Amino acid sequence: MESIKGAIYDLIVETSTNLPPDVRYAIQKATEKENEGTRAALALSTIADNIQLAETNVSPICQDTGLPTFLIKVPVGVNQLQLTDQIIEAIREATKNGKLRPNSVDSLTGENSGDNIGIGTPVIHYEQWEKDIIEVRLILKGGGCENKNIQYSLPCDLPGLGRAGRDLDGIRKCILHSVYQAQGQGCSAGFIGVGIGGDRTTGYELAKKQLFRPVHDTNPVPELQKLEEYIMEHANKLGIGTMGFGGEVTLLGCKIGAMNRIPASFFVSVAYNCWAFRRQGVTIDPKTGNIIDWLYKEAPSLDQSLKPKAASASDRRIIELTTPLSEEQIRQLKVGDVVILNGIVHTGRDALHKYLIDHDAPVDLTNGVIYHCGPVMLKDKQGNWVAKAAGPTTSIREEPYQADIIKKFGIRAIIGKGGMGKKTLKALQEHGAVYLNAIGGAAQYYADCITHVDGVDFLEFGIPEAMWHLQVKNFAAIVTMDAHGNSLHRDVEQSSLEKLAKLKEPVFK
Numbered sequence: 401m402e403s404i405k406g407a408i409y410d411l412i413v414e415t416s417t418n419l420p421p422d423v424r425y426a427i428q429k430a431t432e433k434e435n436e437g438t439r440a441a442l443a444l445s446t447i448a449d450n451i452q453l454a455e456t457n458v459s460p461i462c463q464d465t466g467l468p469t470f471l472i473k474v475p476v477g478v479n480q481l482q483l484t485d486q487i488i489e490a491i492r493e494a495t496k497n498g499k500l501r502p503n504s505v506d507s508l509t510g511e512n513s514g515d516n517i518g519i520g521t522p523v524i525h526y527e528q529w530e531k532d533i534i535e536v537r538l539i540l541k542g543g544g545c546e547n548k549n550i551q552y553s554l555p556c557d558l559p560g561l562g563r564a565g566r567d568l569d570g571i572r573k574c575i576l577h578s579v580y581q582a583q584g585q586g587c588s589a590g591f592i593g594v595g596i597g598g599d600r601t602t603g604y605e606l607a608k609k610q611l612f613r614p615v616h617d618t619n620p621v622p623e624l625q626k627l628e629e630y631i632m633e634h635a636n637k638l639g640i641g642t643m644g645f646g647g648e649v650t651l652l653g654c655k656i657g658a659m660n661r662i663p664a665s666f667f668v669s670v671a672y673n674c675w676a677f678r679r680q681g682v683t684i685d686p687k688t689g690n691i692i693d694w695l696y697k698e699a700p701s702l703d704q705s706l707k708p709k710a711a712s713a714s715d716r717r718i719i720e721l722t723t724p725l726s727e728e729q730i731r732q733l734k735v736g737d738v739v740i741l742n743g744i745v746h747t748g749r750d751a752l753h754k755y756l757i758d759h760d761a762p763v764d765l766t767n768g769v770i771y772h773c774g775p776v777m778l779k780d781k782q783g784n785w786v787a788k789a790a791g792p793t794t795s796i797r798e799e800p801y802q803a804d805i806i807k808k809f810g811i812r813a814i815i816g817k818g819g820m821g822k823k824t825l826k827a828l829q830e831h832g833a834v835y836l837n838a839i840g841g842a843a844q845y846y847a848d849c850i851t852h853v854d855g856v857d858f859l860e861f862g863i864p865e866a867m868w869h870l871q872v873k874n875f876a877a878i879v880t881m882d883a884h885g886n887s888l889h890r891d892v893e894q895s896s897l898e899k900l901a902k903l904k905e906p907v908f909k
Contacts, residue, residue, distance in 0.1 A: 403689025404483065407682060408490035408536065410691065412468070413499050415538045415680040416460045419451055421699035422615040423652075423677045427451075430589055430642070430649040439736070439878060440647030446839040446876075447642075447675060450791075453844035458499075462676040463776050463789035463843040464542030465503040468522035471612060473535040478686055480526050483534075487524060491516050498778040498788040500540075502863055510751065512862025533692060537612050537681035544794040544817070544840060545674040548586035550578050551603060554666040560900040566666045568908040571596055572627060578670040579635045579651055580900050583893055584644015585794050585818035587674030587840035591615070591653035592631075595669040597661035603669035610655035611673055612681075616700060617655075624656045627908070631656075634903055638896040642675075643840060644818060645878070646892050652677075676841035724767035725812040727832035733879050735886045739836055741875040744854065745769040745815065749793060751865035752858065753801040756809070762857040763869065765809040771838075772798060772816035774864030775847070777856075785853040787870065789843035792817040795835075803827035815877055819889030828883050835881035837888075849875040 419427075427447065434441050454461040468491060474480060492515045494500045504518040505511065516522065529535075552558075552574040554566045561577060564570035575594055582588060593610030595603045619625040631654045641647025652675065661667070681695030716738055721729060723743030733739065746763065748756070748770045776789035795802075795816030802824045805811060812833050814820070817840035828834060838846060854869040880888040 405486040405490050407684050407691045412494040416499050418455050420696035425699045426615045426652040433648045439645035440642040443642040450842040450845040460789040462841040463791050465500040466540050466542040469539050470524045471537040473527045473529045475532050501776045534684040539679040545586040545672050548582040548672040552668040569906045574668040586672045589649045589652045591673040593671040594656040596658040598659045603667040607669040607671040613655045615653045628654045638899050737879040745771045747771045747773045747868040751861040753798045769813040787847045787850045790847040791843035792838040794818045829885045836877035837880040838877040
């Protein structure tokens with residue numbers, strides 16, 4: 401059983417660093433539909449670069465490991481306790497080698513275990529079968545998309561869609577709403593798994609299991625096949641687009657399963673997954689511990705020459721800025737501008753924002769930049785910190801703190817993904833600051849922009865939550881909230897709600 405550790409380690413590395421062919425195909429099809437020269441096209445171009453960099457560098461596609469979740473089928477007689485021990489050791493090794501970010505946090509103390517191991521982590525589901533091989537499937541689903549999971553209890557009333565009843569059409573409305581409510585915060589364009597029925601726990605479990613289906617498969621249940629096709633067509637008419645920038649492609653895949661329920665409950669559970677759809681699987685010989693075969697290797701043929709066409713310099717304003725930033729520079733920016741940032745930026749996530757409300761910062765943040773980012777960091781042979789993955793985290797979690805921190809410390813720019821709310825937008829306008837939307841999931845693309853790690857504070861918060869001081873060069877992001885009260889996120893949400901309302905009338909009788 402000890403020899404299986406190597407196979408599990410290889411599975412973890414492949415899942416973290418290399419998207420499977422069916423996911424790549426779905427992303428490629430999205431590039432064919434997107435309009436040239438748009439913000440969405442620019443985002444898809446960055447995504448394509450990031451996928452290639454991750455594969456070449458054998459480094460995480462996205463910095464957010466999420467909660468590693470294994471679905472395992474074992475023959476009768478396989479010792480599951482020993483297999484679990486091997487999985488845990490493989491997780492520890494992968495974390496140590498920078499293939500996974502340390503992501504397991506004690507819910508009571510806030511302490512990061514540092515190795516992705518703790519009570520409840522990783523998640524391992526076992527099932528026994530008659531075959532004489534072991535099948536292991538793994539999904540790495542980041543927190544940004546995990547937070548956009550949603551569960552409905554029918555009947556219910558939904559914005560734009562009205563009453564959703566206990567029938568197929570009510571289910572249709574719930575699924576459409578689940579895509580609308582995610583906007584760009586889950587790193588769209590995304591994939592969804594839907595579980596119909598069960599209780600609150602098994603409904604979500606069924607929904608997440610749908611994400612293990614190949615993107616291009618066909619649902620064996622005719623009613624669900626028809627519903628999947630309807631959702632794929634109409635969700636992409638909402639105009640949310642890649643990163644929530646607006647565009648032609650919002651959803652890359654929809655898989656739906658159903659189970660029985662009790663009369664009193666009717667749940668529709670939706671598991672949302674970002675474009676960085678990291679899931680893979682293997683079959684293993686239990687006698688030798690060797691990988692027999694890889695799953696998810698089949699997909700429609702890929703055009704290797706195809707790459708999204710980004711906007712040229714003449715299509716939009718591109719402004720190069722070097723920190724520290726002045727209020728005058730910030731006031732000249734407007735929604736849609738592409739900013740190329742050079743100089744120092746400081747990472748800050750949930751723990752730091754909470755700390756800064758009541759304490760001084762360890763460095764001078766006046767006219768500075770806070771980057772909502774929890775990087776993957778390793779030390780090189782000389783003992784210097786190196787960023788192995790450094791994409792943005794979802795910004796809306798910092799909404800309760802951000803306005804006060806902008807005012808208190810004189811911040812000029814916030815970098816993150818998915819946008820922020822009314823309170824932050826008002827602070828940007830009052831104090832002369834701007835929100836820059838980086839491309840979610842593009843962890844290798846942005847790590848490549850980091851030229852030096854100047855230092856770190858609050859390492860006791862854990863590597864993701866520490867305050868890293870980073871020198872960056874040619875760090876590209878798009879202004880989506882400016883200092884004049886304009887917000888692309890607000891505009892896209894309003895526009896998509898209007899389009900959602902056009903889908904109110906019953907479709908499935």
